[in-house]
Amino acid sequence: MTDADATAPEETPEPTHDVVIVGGGHNGLTAAAYLAKAGLSVIVLERLQNTGGAAVSAQAFDGVGAWLSRYSYLVSLLPQRIIDDLGLRISLARRRYSSYTPVPGARDGSGLLIDNTDAEATARSFASIGAADDTDAFASVYESTGELARALWPTVTEPLLTRSEAKALVGDDELWNAIIERPIGEFIESRVSNDLVRGVVATDALIGTFASVDDPGLGQNRCFLYHVIGGGTGAWDVPIGGMGSVTTELARAAREAGARIVTGAEVTAIDPDGTVDYRRKKHERRVIGRHVLANVAPEVLDALLGDEREPGRPHAEGAQVKVNLLLERLPRLRDESVDPAAAFGGTFHINETYTQLETAYAGAVRGVMPELIPCEIYCHSLTDPSILDPELAAGGAQTITVFGLHTPDRWLNDENNDATRERLQAAVLASLNSVLAEPIEELLLTDADGNPCIETKTTRDIEQTLNMPGGNIFHGPLSWPFAEDDDELSTPAQRWGVATRHERILLCGSGARRGGAVSGIGGHNAAMAVLES
Structure with missing residues (x-):
């Protein structure tokens, strides 16, 4: 071997596909559909036996015909552009009621019911809890956020704006500073005064975020x-x-466009040259992409590449507990003047006053589980009974999803997960019962084996099942939907917010800029970056 041979760079391996997508969650499927429609050869490698990731429906209770949205449950951030571009046959139903929030400890069970269609009834409800002065102020909060939404929402499926460009687009420096530059607590406290009303606003800042x-x-x-x-x-x-x-619709669109989707395929290594090794049915396999799109958390991608975590990027940590229940009927409320179908028809806030949220966070930092965990309830079946077998629906059965806040992953490990899950489930049920007129346990249906229809998912459960580090539902800290003014934006991947340290490897999941929640935005933007390359 000559000296020249010894120092010659290795040749880039010949690609087997234009694009290899690691992970068949909703973003990976979105990217696959766009790229295959554009005529590229695409293969999707999914570790689990089914696609969908956290955005799946499951028959959670043996022998019971109820299909629960087991992890993710509502949709807000899926752009109509993606639905139209991919011809997705999906239906999204708007809920009449925004939220119901009982006053903690109130003997009469009074609470705040916000009706999106009846401003007078909503005003009376504000007055009933002693918050009449906040009626208009509360509305003004969301009039202001509506300004931000109208300005920024259309940009999420376009190349990144810079911070200065985004600020100019919003066109309201006071609003920009209040939401983007200063802690949101200042904005909330400046607009509304009632502790419960402040809490209703604050929950939008804390779902899935430990802060x-x-x-x-x-x-x-x-x-x-x-x-x-x-x-x-x-x-x-x-x-x-x-x-x-x-x-399911995203997978259909991807397959019909020509993408190959391989389930049960566990990716074991990724090389910056586009080589992807995976294991399927005990056989080691390899594919090579001109581009590799990673629909996994950035920490998972680092491990597959053998990279150290990027400097300055914190460890992903979730801070929620998810409890799914199937009830024979809706629980009775302490306030008999409120129809349970109205209270459960939107987001049902439990022990989420402003003070309770801050106290729970401060205690969680010290390792103390709150006696009454701040929770939110969503009742999918009220709006969409199709997820229940006809007999269940006709009998009045309802699915209940509870999302508990400020329960950080740092409390759990592989050894204590089972015991902590039991403690968290008990604490969530206690929190619910503190505002209901009857114990919710008495309303649980039973499965084919006679077990109560309740399941609890901790952050550790989510990490083990879905490979989300720390059980973080956003794959890590969320980023602003714009670039900083000094960010490098010279490549398509940088302009679309999907770049990694390696030219051929792009993020296409929730860890991308503008990622998080069920949106398809990360997948769309990664596909656009590939098509511009």
Whole structure:
């Protein structure tokens, strides 16, 4: 061997596909459909036996005909552009009621019911809890966020704006500073005064984000922004047929466009040259892409590449507990003047006053589980009974999803997960029962083996099942939907917010800029970057 031979660079291997997509969640399927429609050869490698990732429907209880949206449950951030471009046959139902929030500890069970179609009834409800002065102020909060939504929402499926460009587009420096530059707690406190009303606003900043509303890092602000801009309105809709109907349609669109989807394929290594090794049915296999799109968390991608975590990027940590229940009927409320179908028809806030949220966060940082976990309830079956077998629906059965806040992954490990899950489930049920007129346990249906129809998913469960580090539902901290003014934006991947340290490897999941939630935005933007390359 000559010296020249010894120092010659290795040849790039010949690609087997234009694009290899690692992960068959909704973003990977979105990217696959776009790229295959453009005529590229695409293969999707999914570790599980089914596609969909966290956006799936499942028959969670043996022998019971109820298909629950097991992890993700509502849709706001899926752009109509993606639905139209890919010809997705999905239906999203708007909920009449925005939210219901009982006053914690109130003897009469009074609460705040916000009716999207009846401003007078909503005003009376504000007055009933002693918050009449906040009626118009609360509306003004969402009039302001509507300004942001109308300006920024159309940009999420376009190349990134810079911070200065985004600020100019919003055209309201006071609003920009309040939402983008200063902790969201200041904005909330400046607009509304009632503790419960403040809490209703604050939850938009804390779902899936472990932070105080006053955190100077502004992670809560980024969470808030994504919760209020979806569709240009901030409305969160129910997917008819369950969340699995969305990803089933995405998989259909990808396959019909010519993408090859391989399930049960565990990717074991990725090389920056585009080589992807995977294991399927105990056989080691290899594909090579001109581009590799990673629909996995950035930490997972680092491990597959053998890279160290990027400097400055914090470890992904989730901070939620998810409880799914199937009830024989809706629970009775302490306030008999409120129809349970109205209360459960939107987001049912439990022990989520502003003070309770901040106290729960402060305690969680110290490792203390709150006695009453702040929770939110979603009742999919009220809006969409199609997820129930006809007999269940006719009998009045209802699915209940509870999302508990401020339960960080740092509390759990592989050894204590089972015990902590039991504690969290008990704490969630206690929180629910603190505002209901009857114990919710008495309403649980039973499965084929006589077990109560309840399942609880901790952050550790989510990591083990879905390979999301720390159980973080966003794959890591959310990013602003714009670039900083000094960011490098010279390549298509950089302009679309999907770049990694390696030219041929792109992010296409929730860890991309403008990622998070069921949106398809990460997949769309990665596909656009490939098509521009």
